[in-house]
């Protein structure tokens with residue numbers, strides 16, 4: 001009886017979640033939490049050998065909204081069975097073979113499982129005449145005008161017979177980020193952003209979301225028979241449907257599993273949301289033999305990856321002071337597992353961000369982890385929450401107690417003279433590798449110098465004596481001498497490194513180099529006018545203003561003068577960088593080149609204005625591959641085949657020489 005109670009409870013709860021997810025496009029829980037409850041229900045139904053009549057396990061999706069015209073699909077649309085482990089896949093493969101009464105390896109295709117909204121598009125005589133949501137699988141909502149805003153969906157095709165094609169409408173993550181930067185209320189997740197846009201009664205609203213789509217199935221076709229899935233995909237390509245670059249044909253489950261292993265890491269670099277992969281039997285005759293359950297095809301299964309999006313409780317918000325005095329809010333979270341990592345901190349960009357996302361202490365928030373950056377809070381869950389406590393806007397600096405000031409969306413501590421975290425991070429930045437490269441300059445050491453030696457200003461570094469250092473904890477003779485040597489050595493520095501080391505707001509390493517190359521002397525940069533600065537290719541208005549303001553601050557000018565008086569001698573290193581095809585590009589070199597050794601090619605590329613990097617990613621522009629190129633070349637090919645947005649191009653040495 002207890003089990004039945006639990007089943008009833010789960011059915012009610014999951015149906016409620018389904019309503020919020022499928023009908024309102026505004027889920028109350030993350031997929032991870034949802035899946036846990038759903039799996040529990042499936043287990044109880046199996047154990048009890050009974051299914052309640054309104055169980056969500058009997059149904060595909062949600063009921064269509066009455067406000068849309070309905071569309072009856074020519075052939076029904078389905079949900080997908082799912083596996084989370086390799087063992088579950090092997091069991092599934094066994095089940096399929098058993099059903100077929102055959103024990104030969106089956107051919108499977110592997111595709112991404114796009115996480116957006118299913119769309120079903122109908123063409124007749126080559127024209128797009130209908131588009132619908134999946135709805136309950138049999139009847140969906142007609143969203144033709146909305147789908148027409150998706151530029152990648154063809155309005156007409158070459159094939160003239162009646163045809164229904166299924167795909168997923170989605171919002172690219174880069175598009176979502178850009179969209180969220182500008183709107184009053186940011187969207188919490190790309191899946192619901194796409195679903196909400198497509199099921200919006202006003203197609204103009206849909207258009208603002210700049211959706212995209214991937215098609216993966218022909219549900220119905222008049223006058224043509226495909227024998228395999230791959231053939232069907234080729235047909236979709238020929239008719240210019242948007243099809244993912246990535247699709248892999250595997251022979252047998254062992255190969256599928258190997259492929260899954262090799263894909264796992266790359267999936268979070270994709271520019272669209274995926275919640276796993278879909279594995280499908282390639283042979284369409286075999287599919288027919290296998291058929292369907294109430295809810296899904298027996299010939300396909302989704303392999304779900306660990307969620308990159310979860311919900312968790314926000315316990316507190318603390319404010320941290322950075323080098324420029326900016327106060328950044330950091331969220332203290334109830335520890336939660338996300339993509340295999342336990343997370344207890346996340347960024348909230350600034351005060352305005354907290355307001356826009358409407359997060360409150362004591363309530364639940366959506367958390368997303370993309371790439372390997374610190375997880376970001378996407379928004380609050382729209383659910384009444386009793387312990388809700390507004391995040392308070394700081395009035396005093398949490399580090400030094402000064403009254404804070406507001407500049408735009410940000411809050412600053414103006415006490416740049418004695419606010420410890422500001423000074424410590426300024427010193428750490430000054431000594432960092434890309435700046436003055438003073439070895440042995442950790443945050444801890446900088447803190448020690450501040451606390452024990454009263455170093456309040458970068459110029460004070462050059463007054464440190466051996467006796468001072470040796471008296472500090474963890475400082476022996478060698479460490480003290482090394483640090484002093486490194487400080488002394490830094491007096492003879494490159495102009496670009498020095499400019500970067502000064503920590504001008506909004507001036508990163510690249511801009512510092514551009515400034516040094518253009519003005520060639522510290523004096524030149526100091527005198528630069530706004531008008532002249534904005535003529536530099538990567539310098540916009542904000543950066544130019546930051547530079548001008550910085551060099552008009554009396555206190556800063558005084559500090560720079562003090563540094564020069566201590567014997568600092570920033571020099572521009574001759575050799576103008578030529579404008580070339582490689583200027584500003586990120587280049588990776590691999591394998592053996594005929595005409596250059598490693599050092600020579602690096603120098604040449606830098607002279608051509610390239611940033612030379614050691615590892616290949618989607619951000620790489622060129623991979624220069626010599627003889628016997630190994631894993632980096634493989635990685636590059638993988639990235640190019642994966643469908644991520646990238647400019648990556650592979651060059652042979654000969655091609656490279658032609659380009660320079």
Ligand SMILES: NC(=O)c1ccc[n+]([C@@H]2O[C@H](COP(=O)([O-])OP(=O)(O)OC[C@H]3O[C@@H](n4cnc5c(N)ncnc54)[C@H](O)[C@@H]3O)[C@@H](O)[C@H]2O)c1
Pocket residue numbers: 017018021022027028029030031032034035060061078079080081111112113114115117118119134167168216278302
């Ligand atoms: N958070 C919530 O409250 C909540 C509520 C309901 C459902 N969900 C999530 O949705 C899942 C079940 O939803 P479902 O039945 O809509 O979808 P599903 O996970 O069963 O997958 C079926 C869908 O996958 C899509 N798909 C993407 N790429 C595909 C490809 N290459 N080939 C075939 N299909 C592809 C299709 O649109 C298809 O309709 C749950 O496991 C859960 O994670 C969450």
Ligand SMILES: [Zn+2]
Pocket residue numbers: 321397398399400401402413414415419420
């Ligand atoms: Zn302060």
